[in-house]
Structure formats: structure tokens, C-alpha cells
Amino acid sequence: MTLFDHQTWRQWQKIANLIIILILSTIFLSSCGFNPSANNQSRLVQAILSDPKTFNAVLSQESPNIFGLTYEGLVSENPLTGEIQPALAKSWTISDDKLTIIFTLKDDLKWSDGEPLTVDDVVFSYNQLYLNEEIPSNARDSLRIGQSRAFPIVEKVNNSQVKFTIPEPFAPFLESAGLSILPKHILAEKVTTKGADGKPIFLSFWGVDTPPDELVVNGRYKLKNYATAQRVIFTKNPHYWQKDEQGNSLPYIEEVVWEIVESTDTSIVQFRSGSLDSISVSPEYFSLLKREENRGDFTIFNGGAAYGITFLSFNLNQGSRNGQPLVDPVKSKWFNNVNFRRSIAYAINRERMINNIYRGLGEAQNSPISVQSPFYDPTVISYDYNPELAKELLLKEGFKYNSENILLDAENNQVRFTLLTNAGNRIRESLGSQIKQDLSLIGITVDFTPIAFNVLVDKLSNSLDWDAHIIGFTGGNEPNGGANLWFPDGNLHLFNQKPQPGRPPIQGRIIADWEAKIGDLYIEGARELDIEKRKEIYAKTQQLAQEYLPLIYLVNPYSLGAVRNRIEGVEYSALGGAFWNIERLKITDN
Structure with a gap:
């Protein structure tokens, strides 16, 4: 064994540290699939929170998707x-x-x-x-x-x-x-060929394990590479139809990379370090990023009230599968009591959500139709924070409080349920934590449990094994885009879901009168061609939705996005974001 004096040891230690840094840098670059000498002008790097669930566009039920x-x-x-x-x-x-x-x-x-x-x-x-x-x-x-x-x-x-x-x-x-x-x-x-189960093999075709070069597409980009829990890489489709005014093939940007990150916190760190070109700006980080616009050479765009809805919903399905109730009958009785749902709505402090979670960058949401849509009804019912009224409604329905102010039903069952959301979404996790606190003030115990997004989707659409959840849907100007949420047999009628194709049947599923009425109004609204009459019809759907509360709406945030200034041609909107015209965007050196 050779001994080193203290000075020599420190010199060798510095060298070793440099070697470690170089090795780690090499590993990082290799894992990213990036060539350090590649032309960054041809690559756009973004972030998503979870892996794609399928590469089959027809079967897709979630976002993000490709x-x-x-x-x-x-x-x-x-x-x-x-x-x-x-x-x-x-x-x-x-x-x-x-x-x-x-x-x-x-x-x-x-x-x-x-x-x-x-x-x-x-x-x-x-x-x-x-x-x-x-x-x-x-x-x-x-x-x-x-x-x-x-x-x-x-x-x-x-x-x-x-x-x-x-x-x-x-x-x-x-x-x-x-x-x-x-x-x-x-x-x-793939559609005509049946598998051993008698179903089209199309149902299992183009899953996320499909080699990228086997996916045939017609859009601006095609899939180049997918590494689970790491990234999705797209490359320019050489046969895309669009050309610019000079006859050049579009898109201009050669590659789009979606880094799969574990949380919005991680994506913020990556954006601030310069490894991401854009990011959706959550309210909690707005002030920080606003101060860094000049230094970071990016712009924060504000598209106004975001399209889409964020809500809490209870499982109202009263049916059974294989002889077992989908929902605990005790809980089902609570959930299907409209005054119970109204009490929950009154007990949620949405102004506190706006101020603390959204940092003032949002407004209370009261409708399934986006506020920017011409069909939005500004007179729709709202549920302002009123915990005392929430308690009155509960007592009216036979609920009671014990000596410790814990809410019990008429049969002395403690009112307690599990609330799910997708893990990694900081806003929804914060919403769930606050709802847990708010409902504790009226004696209700909430077991708040964030879970993986794909697991949540499976519970909501297949197993139907859930009590309550917080989730969001995208939206648009046309109300009929949400028809599959409101039709009782709709594929996204999550609060009272029918069995999906290939799943075991459900016995005893009940459709409420108001539930059927909303579905009928969506049919009526779609067949009416007069715009003013259509507005009247969809106003009725919004009033019914707020009266019976199958979905308890939370907060409508502002649509905020940060984009590097080297990306030219951005025309930001709440509906399309920054990249709706990605084929015409260019990346240039400033």
C-alpha cells in the first residue's frame, strides 16, 4: 500500500471528482439519446408527466397522447x-x-x-x-x-x-x-382477424411496445423512439402534405422530444436549467418564472381562462358485478344523496384554492362548459363556501355528529371515503389535500390517495373500483365534444359508468331522471342549428349539472405557458396552447 501526503491526496481527489462528473455527464447524455454535437435548432424539447398508454389512436382515452x-x-x-x-x-x-x-x-x-x-x-x-x-x-x-x-x-x-x-x-x-x-x-x-378471445386483434395492436418504425401515420411527425419512463422522440414525417409559401416541406423543426418527468416540480427545474424549451406554467411557479423571463430568455403567455374542467366526482354506480356491489352500499347511499353532494360542494373553499394553490391565477368554476365557449351560461348556479349550510344539509338528511364532531350516518356509520387523483400532478395533489382539510371541518374523514395515472384510468373505466376522484377533462368551444361524458351510455360517463366492451356485465345499474334529461338535452342541442336556441338548450344542461352535482367543479385556472424566445411564430391561445401550429414554428439563434 502506498501512502500519500495530504496535499497529494487532495489533488488526486479533485481529479477523481472530475472523472466522476465526466462519467455522469456521459451517462446522462447517453440515456437522453442525445448527441451533444447535434443541431439544437432542429429539436424542440418538452415535458410530460406520464408515459403514453397506447399508440393506437382509436383506443386512446387519456392525455398525454401522441x-x-x-x-x-x-x-x-x-x-x-x-x-x-x-x-x-x-x-x-x-x-x-x-x-x-x-x-x-x-x-x-x-x-x-x-x-x-x-x-x-x-x-x-x-x-x-x-x-x-x-x-x-x-x-x-x-x-x-x-x-x-x-x-x-x-x-x-x-x-x-x-x-x-x-x-x-x-x-x-x-x-x-x-x-x-x-x-x-x-x-x-387487424380488424377482421379475431384472437383466441373472439375479439379483433386490433384491440391489442399498436400498443406502447410497438417498434416505432412499425407505426404508420399521416401527421406532422412520426415516432422515432420511446423509452419507458424516460422520453418519447418524434421525427419529421417526410411525407407530410403541408408546404410553406416557398414550397418547402413542413414542419420546420426536425425533432420533438417529450421528456417524461416524475412531477411538475421536476419539469420546472429542467426548464429553469435550460433543458426544456417550453412548459405549462402552474400558478405556484408563475411569480418565480416571471422574474426570470429576461435572464432565461423566454416569454410567459397568458391565454385567459383555460379550456377544460377540473372536478371532484363520486361513484354513483349502484350496480353489481359478479354478485358484488361496485360501491360499498353504505357509501353508495351517501354518494347518491344529492344533498350529500351539495354539502360537499358548500364545504369546499374554492376561494382558498384560488389564493393558495392557484396564487390568484384562476376563478371558481361552475359549469361543464368552458367559460370561453360561446355556449357558457354565466348565470349558472354556484356553491360559495358555506360550511354551516353544508352541515344543515347533512343533518336534514339524517346524518349526525358524535361527541368528537365526527359525522355519522343514520345507521351510525362513520362518513369516510377514499379520494383518488393522479400522482405527480402537484395542483391536483394540492387540491386533494385541501379538500381533505375542508371536509374534516364538517366531520368527514377523507383518505386522500394519489396513484399512477394509468392505474387511475383503469379504475375509472374498467374495474370501476373507486369512491371519489379528482380529475380533469379537456374542453372546447363545441359542447357536443363533451357528449360522451353526459350520455348515460357514453364512454366517459365516469360517475355512473356502463361496462366497457369486453368487460363483465353490470347488474342493477340505475339511470337517474336528471341524468337521462341531460343526455336528452345534448341530443336536442346537437340537432338545433339556430345558435341562440342552442345556447338556451345548453344553458339547461349546465343548470341541471349544477343542481344535481354529478361533478363538483373546482377552479378554472388561467392558461399559462412559458416558451423560449428562440422559438419563432408562436401564436398562443387557451384552446391550442403554444404549439397548435407547430409545423410553422422555427427555432433560431438569438
């Missing part, structure tokens, strides 16, 4: 104007009776594998995928028309035109043509 980058439909919505604009279709004509629409496709469309994209792909996507009862799809509910719940008839006219025919006028008709078009030459056999 399909906004990888697929397009016949039309799209301009988030700045709300207007429907051409995408794969270059034009369309609507018949005088409003029952037929003929789309004409753009010329020379191709899939990412170079195969032609044709009218046959459009007809296949609608008839064999979205309208196929054997394939569960959230899109199907938005295609149902009128009281008969009939679907449109989709037919090929010729090699460039496709015709949609409906049984009665349908106001959101044009918007429904925005569904992703998928490749018939890849998927047709």
Missing part, C-alpha cells in the same frame, strides 16, 4: 378563431337540407411509409374503426345523431371524394370530421 403530432383528420379547428379549416380535405360542400356533406381530399396525400392516403382510408377509419361496436372508442359517442342515436353513413363517391349522410340536421357535423384518419392497408386485417 396523436396530435402523428395524425390528422379531414378538418381541424383554428384555436384563434374557432373556425373549422381544411386538413386532409381541401374543400367540402353541404347540401341545402344539411343532411349530406361531401369532402374532397387533397391531391397526392401519403402515409409515412410512402403509401397513398386515399378515400378508402377515410371510409375504413369511420366505418370499421370509429363506428365499429366491437372497438371501444371515445369518438363514437360524438358521432351519434338525434334521438335514434344513429351514426352517419360514410360512403366513397369517387377516388377523391367521400360522402357523409345523416338522418337529421346535426350542428357539430363538420367538426366531427376532425377524427384521425388511420391506414387501411395496415389495419384492415
